[in-house]
Amino acid sequence: MSTLTFTMIKPDAVRAGNIGNILAMINQAGFRIAAMKYLKLSEQQAGQFYAVHAHRPFYPELVAFMSSGPIVAAVLEKEDAVASFRTLIGATNPADAAEGTIRKLYAANVGENAVHGSDSDENAQIEANFFFSSLERF
Numbered sequence: 001m002s003t004l005t006f007t008m009i010k011p012d013a014v015r016a017g018n019i020g021n022i023l024a025m026i027n028q029a030g031f032r033i034a035a036m037k038y039l040k041l042s043e044q045q046a047g048q049f050y051a052v053h054a055h056r057p058f059y060p061e062l063v064a065f066m067s068s069g070p071i072v073a074a075v076l077e078k079e080d081a082v083a084s085f086r087t088l089i090g091a092t093n094p095a096d097a098a099e100g101t102i103r104k105l106y107a108a109n110v111g112e113n114a115v116h117g118s119d120s121d122e123n124a125q126i127e128a129n130f131f132f133s134s135l136e137r138f
């Protein structure tokens with residue numbers, strides 16, 4: 001049964017001109033795009049999205065980075081979408097990411113790591129709802 005995950009192409013990957021390359025990999029891996037938009041988060045919105053990390057030492061730099069430029073936000077559908085997408089993007093730190101993963105190919109470091117992927121079905125729903133109304137999902 002197909003399920004949903006939520007992704008962002010982060011400001012570093014947008015700045016590097018990798019939107020198309022990353023979308024092609026998502027496409028090739030068999031995900032259906034259920035929603036998509038191009039936008040810039042405010043610091044307040046980035047802080048809210050990553051509120052679960054508010055106690056971590058890297059939170060201020062994470063919020064500054066994620067509000068530093070436009071992102072592509074999308075909801076993706078596939079069988080076992082959350083786990084399948086985490087496999088496609090690779091480890092949080094690109095130095096640990098498997099060959100051929102999005103982060104191995106396009107991320108510079110653990111802080112600026114090209115893409116976001118939800119970590120559970122529950123968070124995928126919360127994150128998709130943060131960005132998209134029901135009118136924007138297909």
Ligand code: DAT
Pocket residue numbers: 053058062091092110111112113115116117119
């Ligand atoms: P992931 O994005 O793989 O789910 P996470 O949820 O643990 O990783 O962290 C969210 C983001 O926070 C991550 O994509 C980049 C940033 N981050 C995580 N660990 C970090 C660290 N040690 N130093 C700097 N930024 C970090």
Ligand code: MG
Pocket residue numbers: 117118119
């Ligand atoms: Mg995470």
